[in-house]
Amino acid sequence: MSEERDVHPDCRNASNPYHECTDYCFRVIAVAKLRMQQQQNQSEVAQASGGSRREEAIPNELYPDEGTHEDGPRPEENSDSDPDQPEPAQEIMEDGSFPKLSSRQKKWRELRAKMQEAKKHNQIEIANEKKRMEPPSESRGVSKQKWLEDRKRKIGKLLDANGLDMTKAYMLDTQEAAEEKYKKWEKDPAPFGWDVFNQRTLYNAYKKRTKNIEVDVEEYNRMKEADPEFYRDASSLQYGKAPKISEDKIDKMVQELKDRDAKRGSFSRRRTFREEKDVDSINDRNEHFNKKIERAFGKYTLEIKNNLERGTALPD
Amino acid sequence: MSSSKDADPTLGYLTRKDTEVKLPRPTRVKNKTPAPIQITAEQILREARERQEAEIRPPKQKITDSTELGEYRLRKRKEFEDLIRRVRWNVSVWIKYAQWEESQKDFARARSVWERALEVDYKNHTLWLKYAEVEMKNKFINHARNVWDRAVALLPRVDQLWYKYIHMEEMLGNVAGARQVFERWMKWMPDQQGWLSYIKFELRYNEIERAREIFERFVLCHPRVGAWIRYAKFEMKNGEVPRARAVYERAVDRLADDEEAELLFVAFAEFEERCKEAERARCIYKFALDHIPKGRAEDLYRKFVAFEKQYGDREGIEDAIVGKRRFQYEDEVRKNPLNYDSWFDYIRLEESVGNKERTREVYERAIANVPPAEEKRYWQRYIYLWINYALYEELDTGDMERTRDVYK
Numbered sequence: 246m247s248e249e250r251d252v253h254p255d256c257r258n259a260s261n262p263y264h265e266c267t268d269y270c271f272r273v274i275a276v277a278k279l280r281m282q283q284q285q286n287q288s289e290v291a292q293a294s295g296g297s298r299r300e301e302a303i304p305n306e307l308y309p310d311e312g313t314h315e316d317g318p319r320p321e322e323n324s325d326s327d328p329d330q331p332e333p334a335q336e337i338m339e340d341g342s343f344p345k346l347s348s349r350q351k352k353w354r355e356l357r358a359k360m361q362e363a364k365k366h367n368q369i370e371i372a373n374e375k376k377r378m379e380p381p382s383e384s385r386g387v388s389k390q391k392w393l394e395d396r397k398r399k400i401g402k403l404l405d406a407n408g409l410d411m412t413k414a415y416m417l418d419t420q421e422a423a424e425e426k427y428k429k430w431e432k433d434p435a436p437f438g439w440d441v442f443n444q445r446t447l448y449n450a451y452k453k454r455t456k457n458i459e460v461d462v463e464e465y466n467r468m469k470e471a472d473p474e475f476y477r478d479a480s481s482l483q484y485g486k487a488p489k490i491s492e493d494k495i496d497k498m499v500q501e502l503k504d505r506d507a508k509r510g511s512f513s514r515r516r517t518f519r520e521e522k523d524v525d526s527i528n529d530r531n532e533h534f535n536k537k538i539e540r541a542f543g544k545y546t547l548e549i550k551n552n553l554e555r556g557t558a559l560p561d
Numbered sequence: 562m563s564s565s566k567d568a569d570p571t572l573g574y575l576t577r578k579d580t581e582v583k584l585p586r587p588t589r590v591k592n593k594t595p596a597p598i599q600i601t602a603e604q605i606l607r608e609a610r611e612r613q614e615a616e617i618r619p620p621k622q623k624i625t626d627s628t629e630l631g632e633y634r635l636r637k638r639k640e641f642e643d644l645i646r647r648v649r650w651n652v653s654v655w656i657k658y659a660q661w662e663e664s665q666k667d668f669a670r671a672r673s674v675w676e677r678a679l680e681v682d683y684k685n686h687t688l689w690l691k692y693a694e695v696e697m698k699n700k701f702i703n704h705a706r707n708v709w710d711r712a713v714a715l716l717p718r719v720d721q722l723w724y725k726y727i728h729m730e731e732m733l734g735n736v737a738g739a740r741q742v743f744e745r746w747m748k749w750m751p752d753q754q755g756w757l758s759y760i761k762f763e764l765r766y767n768e769i770e771r772a773r774e775i776f777e778r779f780v781l782c783h784p785r786v787g788a789w790i791r792y793a794k795f796e797m798k799n800g801e802v803p804r805a806r807a808v809y810e811r812a813v814d815r816l817a818d819d820e821e822a823e824l825l826f827v828a829f830a831e832f833e834e835r836c837k838e839a840e841r842a843r844c845i846y847k848f849a850l851d852h853i854p855k856g857r858a859e860d861l862y863r864k865f866v867a868f869e870k871q872y873g874d875r876e877g878i879e880d881a882i883v884g885k886r887r888f889q890y891e892d893e894v895r896k897n898p899l900n901y902d903s904w905f906d907y908i909r910l911e912e913s914v915g916n917k918e919r920t921r922e923v924y925e926r927a928i929a930n931v932p933p934a935e936e937k938r939y940w941q942r943y944i945y946l947w948i949n950y951a952l953y954e955e956l957d958t959g960d961m962e963r964t965r966d967v968y969k
Contacts, residue, residue: 448754479744498732527609
């Protein structure tokens, strides 16, 4: 560590053992001196330009060669710490008297401006990405996720009120609610995919339909009396012979069929159309195809897709 | 070059040279720096999407008179027939054709289309279903019956056809007919659900006696524990307790060695509990526990302990609990005969019960497991076993003779 450092005693970074005074420091010192002078003689504002000329001359004389190559790093390293420092320097620049100084100033200002703009753009992009990443707000009704989150929050509050943990959330349930839950667990999970019409579901569907049957007991008894072979065997010859069926029964049957037809429409619900953040199709048919493919291969190609988005593959 | 001229006969009189596609030689890329304005793939896709032109559709024409209608029908029929000629095996095309004919209210043609479709593939149950539905919706009941009859005769194992046939008959109020169809179906010995739907049908009309008969046939056809339990529950629901008991007993006779017998026992015991017959219930539990191999008795044990807690006195409860733990320890010591800890626990349990015979027996078994190696730590625990045994004999039984025996 050399003892002879280029440190001006008036430099404010003099206490820093590693600091070496550069042009900028001298300029700063000059400005500080100038301000002190200005404070002394208030009326002589015009002297600022004259004084600066004098001050600027000094560093130029003393260190003419150091000035040029210090331009680059200087503004960067000092811009964050001293935002107000450039102001007085700029003041001096107003009249643009010294071309060398102003070019450095200009360059420095340009760089600073670029940095600020880049920062601003980055912030905007961050905000946009955040908005894109989080789920889009629902246009119609309350989304399921939001509802779930609300519920979780409410339950959390209640739990805190009773001093319980999240794991003991079941303690908040009433007895009836608990019973319902047990019943639901015992029921098998709903089938999906190719298994939707398995024997069990078909049977359940039939059971549901039988609930709509209106049992007319008198008519039943009447028929019982009228027909000697009421309890037929499978091989009875009365097969196919039906009693006179009233019109309204037929109408009821037709109506039930039509109801079933209408119900069939609501078998699978229409998904909400999201203004897709990512468009990967050129067409509606293409979109449909992409959806199908995503369903089939989505989980296997996820990694590849991420790599492509990133631009490089991860090393593992 | 000459060989290539003759080699490809498909080109006819033209030679290969003539038919080659002539492209300009690709120029070398000179500037490899990235362009100043980059475009992303997504942007390209978005632009392509936006530039899509709307689908070109034929203009909508209103049909004003019968000739136009005739023309329209002719055109459509031609279209459909062409389609069918192309893809004969595609059921949905046939269905579309038939349903279009139905919408035109031309039922003769519609029926013929359906029949042709069935000719192609009679094994497809959706075809039959849709055909019958068309007949039903247009109120052709006897036609519908015919269709159903054929369907059910050709595909008797498809339950859905049976369900819908029976449902139709029932909706029309033809209960006797529905019953006959059910009987026909039961001849095929269908699945449990088929039988159950028959029983529910009878119960809808309050025919309990018939339901009982059907149940008898059901448990014959499906001799499984579930079936018997359902039968018994049905009897219970009608308040016929002695009958229910008889059912259970018969079940136990037949199915004591079944793999699901414990379910049966549990159900039986619960039934007895509900009838407030605690003694019988206890007997059943004991019998079940003896009968069933230890591996599957977990659930049974649990239920038994719960039952005892409710109804039994202290001794009974203890007995039950001890039995359970005993069973657990047996398991453990069988797996690791050299795990002296489990032996110790087992011995302590037996001591607490106070049954001398068993305790002695367990001790003997324990000390029979001599440690394998001449290592101190194995022998340490083993010695403890001996010591405990001796102490026990001395203190608890006060039998000096035996103590001396042991010390030797």
